[in-house]
Amino acid sequence: MNIRLYNALILTMKDDNIIKGEIWVCGERIIYVGDGTDTDKVYRSLKLSSILWDREIDCCGNLLMPGFKDAHTHSGMTLLRSYADDLPLDDWLNKQVFPVEAKLDGEMIYHLTKLAILEYLTGGITAIFDMYLTPETIAQACIDMGMRCVQVGAVNNFSQSVDMVEEMFKKLNNSHNLISYILGFHAEYTCSKELLQEIAGLSRKYKAPVYAHISETAKEVEECKKRYGMTPPVFLDSLGMFTFGGGGYHCVHMEEADIDLFQRKRLNVVTNPASNMKLASGIAPISQYLKREINVAIGTDGPASNNCLDMFKEMFLVTALAKIRENDASAVDAWEALKMATVNGSRAMYLPDTDVLEAGKLADIIMIDLQKPNMQPVNNIPKNIVYSAGSQNVKMTMINGRILYENGRFADFIDEQAIYSKANEIKESIC
Amino acid sequence: MNIRLYNALILTMKDDNIIKGEIWVCGERIIYVGDGTDTDKVYRSLKLSSILWDREIDCCGNLLMPGFKDAHTHSGMTLLRSYADDLPLDDWLNKQVFPVEAKLDGEMIYHLTKLAILEYLTGGITAIFDMYLTPETIAQACIDMGMRCVQVGAVNNFSQSVDMVEEMFKKLNNSHNLISYILGFHAEYTCSKELLQEIAGLSRKYKAPVYAHISETAKEVEECKKRYGMTPPVFLDSLGMFTFGGGGYHCVHMEEADIDLFQRKRLNVVTNPASNMKLASGIAPISQYLKREINVAIGTDGPASNNCLDMFKEMFLVTALAKIRENDASAVDAWEALKMATVNGSRAMYLPDTDVLEAGKLADIIMIDLQKPNMQPVNNIPKNIVYSAGSQNVKMTMINGRILYENGRFADFIDEQAIYSKANEIKESIC
Numbered sequence: 113m114n115i116r117l118y119n120a121l122i123l124t125m126k127d128d129n130i131i132k133g134e135i136w137v138c139g140e141r142i143i144y145v146g147d148g149t150d151t152d153k154v155y156r157s158l159k160l161s162s163i164l165w166d167r168e169i170d171c172c173g174n175l176l177m178p179g180f181k182d183a184h185t186h187s188g189m190t191l192l193r194s195y196a197d198d199l200p201l202d203d204w205l206n207k208q209v210f211p212v213e214a215k216l217d218g219e220m221i222y223h224l225t226k227l228a229i230l231e232y233l234t235g236g237i238t239a240i241f242d243m244y245l246t247p248e249t250i251a252q253a254c255i256d257m258g259m260r261c262v263q264v265g266a267v268n269n270f271s272q273s274v275d276m277v278e279e280m281f282k283k284l285n286n287s288h289n290l291i292s293y294i295l296g297f298h299a300e301y302t303c304s305k306e307l308l309q310e311i312a313g314l315s316r317k318y319k320a321p322v323y324a325h326i327s328e329t330a331k332e333v334e335e336c337k338k339r340y341g342m343t344p345p346v347f348l349d350s351l352g353m354f355t356f357g358g359g360g361y362h363c364v365h366m367e368e369a370d371i372d373l374f375q376r377k378r379l380n381v382v383t384n385p386a387s388n389m390k391l392a393s394g395i396a397p398i399s400q401y402l403k404r405e406i407n408v409a410i411g412t413d414g415p416a417s418n419n420c421l422d423m424f425k426e427m428f429l430v431t432a433l434a435k436i437r438e439n440d441a442s443a444v445d446a447w448e449a450l451k452m453a454t455v456n457g458s459r460a461m462y463l464p465d466t467d468v469l470e471a472g473k474l475a476d477i478i479m480i481d482l483q484k485p486n487m488q489p490v491n492n493i494p495k496n497i498v499y500s501a502g503s504q505n506v507k508m509t510m511i512n513g514r515i516l517y518e519n520g521r522f523a524d525f526i527d528e529q530a531i532y533s534k535a536n537e538i539k540e541s542i543c
Numbered sequence: 544m545n546i547r548l549y550n551a552l553i554l555t556m557k558d559d560n561i562i563k564g565e566i567w568v569c570g571e572r573i574i575y576v577g578d579g580t581d582t583d584k585v586y587r588s589l590k591l592s593s594i595l596w597d598r599e600i601d602c603c604g605n606l607l608m609p610g611f612k613d614a615h616t617h618s619g620m621t622l623l624r625s626y627a628d629d630l631p632l633d634d635w636l637n638k639q640v641f642p643v644e645a646k647l648d649g650e651m652i653y654h655l656t657k658l659a660i661l662e663y664l665t666g667g668i669t670a671i672f673d674m675y676l677t678p679e680t681i682a683q684a685c686i687d688m689g690m691r692c693v694q695v696g697a698v699n700n701f702s703q704s705v706d707m708v709e710e711m712f713k714k715l716n717n718s719h720n721l722i723s724y725i726l727g728f729h730a731e732y733t734c735s736k737e738l739l740q741e742i743a744g745l746s747r748k749y750k751a752p753v754y755a756h757i758s759e760t761a762k763e764v765e766e767c768k769k770r771y772g773m774t775p776p777v778f779l780d781s782l783g784m785f786t787f788g789g790g791g792y793h794c795v796h797m798e799e800a801d802i803d804l805f806q807r808k809r810l811n812v813v814t815n816p817a818s819n820m821k822l823a824s825g826i827a828p829i830s831q832y833l834k835r836e837i838n839v840a841i842g843t844d845g846p847a848s849n850n851c852l853d854m855f856k857e858m859f860l861v862t863a864l865a866k867i868r869e870n871d872a873s874a875v876d877a878w879e880a881l882k883m884a885t886v887n888g889s890r891a892m893y894l895p896d897t898d899v900l901e902a903g904k905l906a907d908i909i910m911i912d913l914q915k916p917n918m919q920p921v922n923n924i925p926k927n928i929v930y931s932a933g934s935q936n937v938k939m940t941m942i943n944g945r946i947l948y949e950n951g952r953f954a955d956f957i958d959e960q961a962i963y964s965k966a967n968e969i970k971e972s973i974c
Contacts, residue, residue, distance in 0.1 A: 190919070190920070191920065192922075193919075193920070193922060193927070193931060194922045194923040194924075194926035194927045194930060194931065195922040195923070197876070197877060197923075197926050197930060198862075198872065198873050198876035198877060198926075199872060199873055200871070200872055200873055201872050204872065227916055227919060227920075228916075230916035231916035231917050234915065234916060234917070234935065386859075386863065389863035389864065389866055389867050390862075390863055390866060390872065390930070391866075391872050392866040392867060392869070392870050392871055392872040392874070394867070395867065415931075418930070418931075419926070419927070419930040419931045420917045420930065420931035420932075420933075421917070422917070422933070425856070425859070428817075428856070431629075431821075432817065432820035432821055433820065435820055435821060435822075435823040436819075436820050436823060436825070436826065438823070439823050440631070440823055441629065441630060441631050441632050441635065441821065441822050441823040442629050442630055442631055443823070445628070445629035446628060446629060483959075483960070483963065484665065485658055485659075485661035485662035485665060485959065485962075485963075486662050486665070486851045486852070486853070486934075488621070488624075488658060488962075488963045488966055488967070489621070489622065489624065489658075489963070489966040489967045489969075489970040490967065490970075491623075491624060491625045491626040491970065491974070492625040492626070492628075493625075495625035495628050495629075495850070496624065496625045496850070499625060499628060499821070499849065499850035499851065500624060500625065500846075500849075500850045500851035501851075502851075502853070502933045502934055502935065503917075503933055503934075503935045504665065504933065504934040504935040520951065528914075528916065529914070531916075531919075532914070532916075532919045532920070535919055535920040536919070536920045536921065538920075539920040539921075539922065543922070
């Protein structure tokens with residue numbers, strides 16, 4: 113499809129300038145971003161005198177920007193949205209979440225992932241970094257819905273295996289242009305030392321980065337120190353886990369040495385503020401990460417612990433919690449949060465072609481509706497997005513050059529009512 | 544207008560039961576809520592054998608509930624949305640907010656209030672507790688838009704006067720069925736002792752409650768203690784301010800004696816979590832208020848310090864911040880937050896007829912769209928509302944029996960584009 117988006121404001125995220133102009137999409141890539149006065153170079157490079165547009169969309173002065181990257185989620189947990197809340201963490205996990213999860217199979221996770229994807233699309237999320245139980249059916253759900261998805265290994269003592277992680281790493285990378293796979297494990301506290309050593313071995317074998325839940329709770333850090341005399345990051349590094357990059361989800365309770373390590377090894381932090389609040393895990397030291405120039409991305413975590421998949425909420429929380437934590441209203445400003453939700457997410461997910469809007473990049477583009485009361489008057493668009501916008505402002509979500517959600521409706525090939533029905537059926541059968 | 548809303552789920556907020564049924568609205572009031580099997584009693588009481596419906600609305604299984612009460616706002620500050628953020632509090636207030644506010648007149652505030660009302664309607668807010676500069680033009684904006692509004696005196700050493708507060712108290716109460724007015728002043732730190740004594744005198748004269756910003760920041764409390772040897776609540780009470788009820792906005796930094804006082808005098812706390820985060824004011828001790836059975840309502844505060852007027856965001860923050868503050872994932876559950884945003888708000892605003900859905904109450908009703916991905920599957924609707932819903936789920940907003948917003952559109956008499964234009968014009972002229 114050749115799509116021309118014109119009469120737009122454009123926030124490329126290369127910097128905080130907002131330009132008036134248009135974006136041309138050809139197939140899965142952007143071929144032009146600009147004010148429309150220099151399009152002759154596009155024709156020359158294509159060796160064409162004109163382009164036959166499949167669609168020309170008048171953006172009516174609304175904003176085009178890169179889609180949000182949800183850099184940590186468990187999509188299949190939509191099943192458990194509002195199933196068990198307001199409980200102490202251990203009861204929540206052991207008495208509510210684990211028993212239901214034990215009954216899930218790959219087909220159920222396929223359907224539950226599709227439900228999550230509907231929500232990503234309504235919220236302008238164009239790529240997810242997903243950790244869950246059945247990588248192949250998750251990949252299939254994403255392919256069938258047109259969602260970009262980086263999966264990560266979830267192996268632990270109780271589910272998946274190192275062999276499976278290696279198999280998925282080989283099978284899912286290069287299998288489809290929407291799908292990739294990164295080595296990973298659930299967390300230090302759910303994995304034996306031997307298992308962790310094997311994952312580190314895979315990392316060396318493939319010279320590949322590794323991700324896991326790291327230092328999410330104070331208890332996790334304490335117990336790791338009792339077990340190994342080291343914090344989780346330092347212990348994992350001692351096994352050679354981080355030679356080829358990667359990083360941690362959550363990273364709420366990080367000591368100075370941990371932060372040093374993340375800086376030195378250029379590891380990524382993926383922060384999950386709503387989940388960290390709801391489970392009373394704490395407030396991550398984002399200001400300190402930024403001072404060390406650590407790449408910080410943002411994730412929603414799964415719908416069991418959030419309960420929505422909404423990057424607007426997370427962006428607000430990143431900056432607002434930093435202000436509370438530092439007792440400083442100027443801590444971590446809106447622009448930093450917006451970068452985390454877009455360009456930093458691309459970097460953390462090893463998706464360099466999705467970070468900004470420019471010719472040659474993948475067409476993962478969203479349109480933000482500025483003609484809503486919460487976006488008026490127009491004093492500062494980036495601050496409006498972080499402090500005031502929500503899913504009601506997402507007018508269009510395009511992934512890989514394909515418009516999947518527009519003006520409140522999903523693309524024709526998506527049957528959202530069937531997906532809701534299926535999710536409720538699964539709930540009735542196992543909850 | 545006679546309006547029948549059928550095929551609905553109904554959360555009356557009298558308790559947490561959800562019933563299947565219908566609601567009948569006649570003029571400004573609800574005349575029936577039930578499963579539809581006992582409507583003969585309505586006909587008997589009306590001495591009618593049938594009702595001629597102006598509209599019969601199929602709710603398609605979506606949820607009807609009381610509208611949200613935004614129990615502390617400064618609507619006219621829409622002008623300053625995203626105008627100055629990420630600044631230390633003093634710089635924000637003194638260098639950015641005050642200089643612009645000094646240029647505002649009543650007509651500008653009329654238009655800026657209308658812009659805020661658009662946002663209230665999209666977010667299911669059916670009543671506001673508004674403190675701002677020009678009560679008569681604010682009342683006019685609310686009447687012209689169909690918004691229910693309780694105003695509160697904002698007098699301080701620099702603007703308004705005690706005489707004006709008394710005049711507005713007499714003039715605006717009983718002037719229009721959407722409008723009321725409560726005695727109030729800005730805050731202890733912006734008022735002389737003499738001024739505060741005069742307000743306390745008005746309270747005695749009219750046996751009327753009084754509201755103000757109270758103990759919002761640690762600095763405010765410290766300075767009051769230096770000035771008078773007492774915390775703000777104790778000092779104000781010593782002047783006889785709280786003999787007839789009322790309460791405080793914010794109440795972030797409250798000492799044991801302050802909480803005792805609020806409990807003993809049955810004063811209301813209006814909490815404003817997003818604003819308290821964004822301005823780095825702190826986290827209010829909501830769990831302690833609830834333990835003492837203090838009535839806690841929720842406000843958005845003004846758009847300069849939030850920056851949106853979104854009770855979904857505030858409900859999430861009330862419970863999520865309590866969890867962080869108490870280090871307990873079970874602190875202040877979703878149901879408590881939902882009560883604060885509805886019934887407790889009605890009580891704090893002295894609007895007893897707006898609290899729940901039952902025959903005889905005012906028809907301030909919203910419809911929540913459950914057919915969106917963020918509300919599926921349906922494990923628990925109240926928890927879905929607090930933890931997952933947003934303005935995208937508000938399908939209808941009815942105030943005083945009148946539908947003002949429905950399926951993404953405002954009522955025909957509202958010209959939102961003209962309101963946006965006016966707000967941007969004002970911005971261009973004075974910012």
